[in-house]
Each structure stands twice: as C-alpha cells, then as structure tokens.
Amino acid sequence: MISDFAFLLSGAGLIGLALFRLATSADLLMRVLGLNVLAIGIAMVLLVAARGAAGTDAVPQAFILTGIVVLVGVTAALLALAERVAEARDE
Amino acid sequence: MTELLHFAGIGLMIAGTAFLAMAALGVWRLPDLLSRLHVLTKADTAGVALIALGAACLAQSFAATLSLLLCTLLVALSGATTGHLIARDHVESASSQEESP
Amino acid sequence: MMVFDAVLAAACLVAAAMALFARDRIAAVAAFLVMGLLIALAWLRLGAPDVALAEAAIGAGLTGALLLRSAHRIPAAPTKPLPSAQWLGAGVLSVAVGGAIVWTSMSIGAAPAYPPLVAVAVPESGVENPVTAVLLNFRAWDTLLEIAVLFAALAVVAVVKPVRPRIAPLGPLMLPFARVVLPLTILLAGHLLWQGGHAPGGAFQAGAVLAGGAIALGLSGAVRPIRWGRAGLAWLSILGLAAFAVAALAAELLTGALLGYPAGAAKAWIIAIESALTLSIAATLLLLFFGPAERH
Numbered sequence: 001m002i003s004d005f006a007f008l009l010s011g012a013g014l015i016g017l018a019l020f021r022l023a024t025s026a027d028l029l030m031r032v033l034g035l036n037v038l039a040i041g042i043a044m045v046l047l048v049a050a051r052g053a054a055g056t057d058a059v060p061q062a063f064i065l066t067g068i069v070v071l072v073g074v075t076a077a078l079l080a081l082a083e084r085v086a087e088a089r090d091e
Numbered sequence: 092m093t094e095l096l097h098f099a100g101i102g103l104m105i106a107g108t109a110f111l112a113m114a115a116l117g118v119w120r121l122p123d124l125l126s127r128l129h130v131l132t133k134a135d136t137a138g139v140a141l142i143a144l145g146a147a148c149l150a151q152s153f154a155a156t157l158s159l160l161l162c163t164l165l166v167a168l169s170g171a172t173t174g175h176l177i178a179r180d181h182v183e184s185a186s187s188q189e190e191s192p
Numbered sequence: 193m194m195v196f197d198a199v200l201a202a203a204c205l206v207a208a209a210m211a212l213f214a215r216d217r218i219a220a221v222a223a224f225l226v227m228g229l230l231i232a233l234a235w236l237r238l239g240a241p242d243v244a245l246a247e248a249a250i251g252a253g254l255t256g257a258l259l260l261r262s263a264h265r266i267p268a269a270p271t272k273p274l275p276s277a278q279w280l281g282a283g284v285l286s287v288a289v290g291g292a293i294v295w296t297s298m299s300i301g302a303a304p305a306y307p308p309l310v311a312v313a314v315p316e317s318g319v320e321n322p323v324t325a326v327l328l329n330f331r332a333w334d335t336l337l338e339i340a341v342l343f344a345a346l347a348v349v350a351v352v353k354p355v356r357p358r359i360a361p362l363g364p365l366m367l368p369f370a371r372v373v374l375p376l377t378i379l380l381a382g383h384l385l386w387q388g389g390h391a392p393g394g395a396f397q398a399g400a401v402l403a404g405g406a407i408a409l410g411l412s413g414a415v416r417p418i419r420w421g422r423a424g425l426a427w428l429s430i431l432g433l434a435a436f437a438v439a440a441l442a443a444e445l446l447t448g449a450l451l452g453y454p455a456g457a458a459k460a461w462i463i464a465i466e467s468a469l470t471l472s473i474a475a476t477l478l479l480l481f482f483g484p485a486e487r488h
Contacts, residue, residue, distance in 0.1 A: 002194050002197075002198070003194055003198070003237065006197050006198040006200075006201040006202075007197065007201050007234060007237075007238060008294060008297055008298075009201065009294065010201035010202070010204050010205050010234070011293075012290040012291070012293045012294045012297075013205045013208075013290060014204065014205065014208050015286075015289060015290055015293060016286035016287060016289060016290030017205070017208055017209055017212055017286065018208070018212065019282070019285060019286040019289055019290075020212075020282045020283060020285075020286040021212040021213070023278070023281070023282035023285060023286070024274060024278065024279060024282050025269075026269040026270075026271075026272070027217075028269065029217060029259065029262060029263060029266045029268075030212070030217070030220065032259065033211060033212065033220060033221070033224055033259060034212060036224070036251070036255055037208050037211065037212060037224075037227070040208075040227075040228075040231055040247075040251065041208075043235075043243070044204075044231070044234070044235075045293055045297060047235060047238045047240055047243070048238065048297065049297055049300070049304075050304060051238065051239065052304050052307060054307050054311070055239055055307070056238060056239035056240050057304045057306050057307050057310075058306070058307070058310050058322035058323045058325070058326050059306040059310065059326055059331075060304075060306075061240050061243050061323045061326075062323055062326040062327045062331060062334075064240070064243050065242060065243055065246050065323065065327065065394075065396060066327075066334060066335065066338045068243070068246045068247060068250050068251050068396075069246070069250060069338055069342060069396050069473075070338060070341050070342070071251070071255070072250050072251070072254055072255055072258070072342075072477070072480075073341055073342045073344070073345030073346070073476075073480070074345060075255055075258055075259075076258055076345055076346075076349055076480035076481075077345045077348040077349055077352075079258055079259070079261075079262040079266070080348065080349040080352045080353075080483075081348075081352055082262065082266045083262060083265045083266055083352075084352045084353075086265065086266050086267050089267075161376070164376075165373070165376065168369060168372055168373065169369070169373075171365075172365055172366065175363070175365045176362055176363055176365070176366070179363050
C-alpha cells in the first residue's frame with residue numbers, strides 16, 4: 001500500500017515536472033522530451049490505479065502498451081516536423 | 092548442497108553490487124572522461140557478471156541460467172562497444188580541436 | 193521491499209528532473225534513457241511486466257535513439273529570459289495538476305471492474321497472458337487502429353521529409369558488434385513473440401527488439417537501409433496493417449463478428465497476426481529512425 005502511494009506520488013511528480021518544463025521551455029527537442037515524460041507520468045498513475053487484490057488489471061496495461069507504441073510514432077513525427085521548422089528558419 | 096548454493100548466490104550478488112557501487116563511485120570522483128570510462132566498462136561488466144552468477148546459483152534452473160548468460164553476454168558486448176565509441180569520439184574531437192586553432 | 197519501492201519512486205523523479213532541466217541536450221537524453229530503465233523497473237514492481245518490457249525497448253531505447261539522432265539537427269532555441277509571472281504560473285499549474293491527480297486517485301474507492309470480466313473470458317481467448325488476450329482478442333479493434341496510427345506517423349515523416357544529413361557510421365567496432373547482436377535480437381524477438389501467448393511479451397516488444405538490432409547494423413555503415421531496400425521496408429511496414437485488416441474481414445465473413453475469431457482456432461489467428469505485426473513494427477520503427485526517404 002505504501003509502495004503504491006510512493007509510485008502514485010512519483011507519477012504525479014513526473015506529470016508536474018513535465019508540465020512545468022513544457023510551459024517554460026522554448027527548445028523544441030526539450031518539449032518533445034517533456035511530452036514523453038508527461039506520458040510516462042500518466043501511465044504510472046494509471047498503473048497504480050489498476051492495482052487490486054487480484055493483481056494488476058490487464059485492461060489499463062493494454063491501454064498503456066498501446067500508448068507507448070503510439071507515443072514513439074508521435075515522437076518521430078514531431079521530431080521530423082521540428083527538423084523541418086529548423087530548416088525553414090535557416091532559409 | 093542447495094543451502095551452500097544459496098549462500099554462494101547471496102555472496103556473489105553482494106560482491107557484484109560492490110563492484111557496481113565502486114563503478115558509480117569512480118564515475119562520480121574521477122576527473123576526466125577516459126579514466127571514468129576505464130572504471131565504468133570494467134567494473135560494470137564484472138559487477139553484472141557476478142550478479143548474474145549469483146542469480147543463477149539462487150534460481151538453480153537450466154533455462155534461467157541460459158537467459159542470465161545471454162544477459163551477461165549482451166551487457167559485456169554493448170558495454171565494451173559503447174565504451175570504445177565514446178572514447179573514439181572523445182579522442183577524435185580532442186585532436187580536431189588541437190589542429191583547428 | 194517498501195524501502196526499495198520508495199527509493200525507486202524517488203530515483204525516477206530525480207532522473208526525470210535531470211532529463212528535463214539539464215543544460216546540455218546530450219546529458220538530457222542520457223538522463224531520459226536512465227529514467228526509462230528506472231521506470232521499467234518500477235512498472236515491474238507494479239505487476240506489469242509486459243508494459244515494463246515495452247517501456248525498456250520502445251520508451252527508453254528507441255525514443256532515446258530518436259532524440260539523440262535529432263539533438264544535432266534541431267538547433268537550440270535562444271534562451272530569452274522569461275517573465276517571472278510565467279515561471280510562477282507554470283509552477284502553480286504543475287503543482288495544482290499534480291496535487292489534483294494525487295487527491296483524485298486517493299479518493300477513488302471503487303474496485304476496478306475489469307479483472308473479473310477478463311478472468312472469465314481469458315480461457316476462451318486462445319492465449320493465457322491476459323494482456324495479450326486484451327490486445328489481440330477482446331480489444332483487437334484498438335490494436336488495429338494503433339497500427340494505423342503508427343503507419344500514419346511514418347506517412348507524416350515521409351511527407352515532411354526533413355533534409356537528413358547522412359547518419360554517420362559509428363566506427364569500426366560497430367560491425368562486429370552488430371554481427372553478434374543482430375542474430376541474438378532475431379532469436380530474442382522470436383522468443384518474445386511466442387512467449388507473448390502465455391507470459392510477458394508480444395508483438396510490440398519483439399518488433400522493437402528487432403528494430404534495435406537492425407539499427408545497430410545500420411549504424412555500422414555496412415548496410416544503408418535508406419538506399420538498400422527502402423521500398424521493401426515500406427512494403428513490410430504496410431504488411432502488418434494489411435494483414436490485420438484482411439484478418440478482420442476474414443473473421444467477419446467466417447463468424448459474423450469483426451475480429452471475432454472462429455472458436456478453437458483463436459491461438460493460430462493471434463499468432464499469425466502477431467507475426468505479421470512484429471515484422472511490420474520492426475520495419476516501421478527502422479524507417480522512422482533512418483527516414484523513409486532522402487530529399488535531394
């Protein structure tokens with residue numbers, strides 16, 4: 001129970017830190033990194049909520065797995081866009 | 092026999108952890124990149140190998156030992172390769188900085 | 193173990209702070225990789241080994257590689273001093289959101305509704321691992337759309353086509369490394385794929401591991417995936433989506449339900465779909481890393 005609470009605090013802390021960074025950074029790479037940290041924090045909170053007497057609920061686990069795969073696609077697309085933006089600024 | 096293996100496993104794990112702690116201490120305290128890499132690559136590989144050996148003693152199953160062996164092999168290989176790559180990059184950028192001014 | 197969990201949870205936060213607030217971008221990405229591995233360990237402790245595997249392979253490994261690749265290509269933004277009101281606002285926002293999440297999670301008392309339903313349905317799903325059962329049987333429709341999203345991301349990268357300075361080979365030791373590691377990753381991917389039916393593992397983890405091995409080969413400079421077999425890789429990345437869609441329609445014809453597998457044969461259907469997905473995910477991730485095309 002105390003372990004779950006520690007991980008819940010950690011997840012909420014990750015979300016807070018990532019939001020703070022997203023709101024204060026102008027660096028595109030750091031923003032993409034912040035988005036990844038935010039997603040990990042949300043996944044952590046979901047996993048803690050999925051804990052029960054009979055083990056960890058499989059449905060939120062499947063959500064998070066889907067989320068991780070979608071996130072890597074989004075990250076790659078955002079990085080490609082950021083590279084294109086940097087290139088347009090050079091021109 | 093199982094008792095003996097149990098204690099050997101715990102001893103090996105403690106030794107491995109000590110190696111890893113030493114590596115962390117070295118990375119923290121040593122002054123420059125090359126000496127840090129020196130302590131990291133060696134102590135790290137040895138620490139992981141010892142912990143894997145300890146875990147194999149505790150698990151006492153052939154399948155577990157095989158996968159632990161694979162883990163150790165991969166850690167040793169990637170540790171050596173990344174150490175080499177970082178050192179190479181460091182040496183190259185240092186020599187190009189000496190030439191350019 | 194409580195002390196270990198508390199230390200681990202704190203270490204995740206410290207690593208995240210190091211990643212987000214590092215001055216040097218390479219140091220930031222390195223801290224992000226460390227955070228990913230710590231997070232994987234934390235999720236193992238939370239009883240989610242499937243998710244931990246995916247986080248270690250995709251979240252930490254491939255995302256870290258993508259960020260590291262782009263670190264030199266995206267110039268750092270000029271650091272303008274922000275007004276202190278913005279700092280204050282950001283601080284208040286993040287503390288408020290974090291606090292609200294903790295408070296809400298603590299005040300929810302209801303037990304989760306899904307575990308009994310999943311426990312009842314798993315024996316009919318064809319696989320014993322409940323997470324694979326949810327992903328490839330009960331909610332297979334979501335997974336089909338997820339693959340479509342991954343393909344859409346590849347399409348975005350192909351359309352945007354940033355000028356990609358050639359990713360330089362990493363030195364002479366990389367080829368022997370890839371020679372040993374690539375066969376091992378193929379072995380591991382097959383193992384993870386098969387194991388996904390009854391233990392932690394599955395197509396996503398297997399595909400990510402396979403992509404990692406192929407990226408090692410690409411970085412050795414022996415093979416340039418962009419020039420060599422770009423079309424083949426692109427077809428392979430469509431294959432997963434196509435096979436999944438065909439399977440969905442075939443199941444519709446056979447049983448009258450979209451992705452409702454014929455009784456008794458579910459395991460074979462799932463393994464067939466997952467095999468196609470593994471190859472397809474590996475090809476997609478490889479193309480996302482090296483870029484689907486070069487612009488001249």
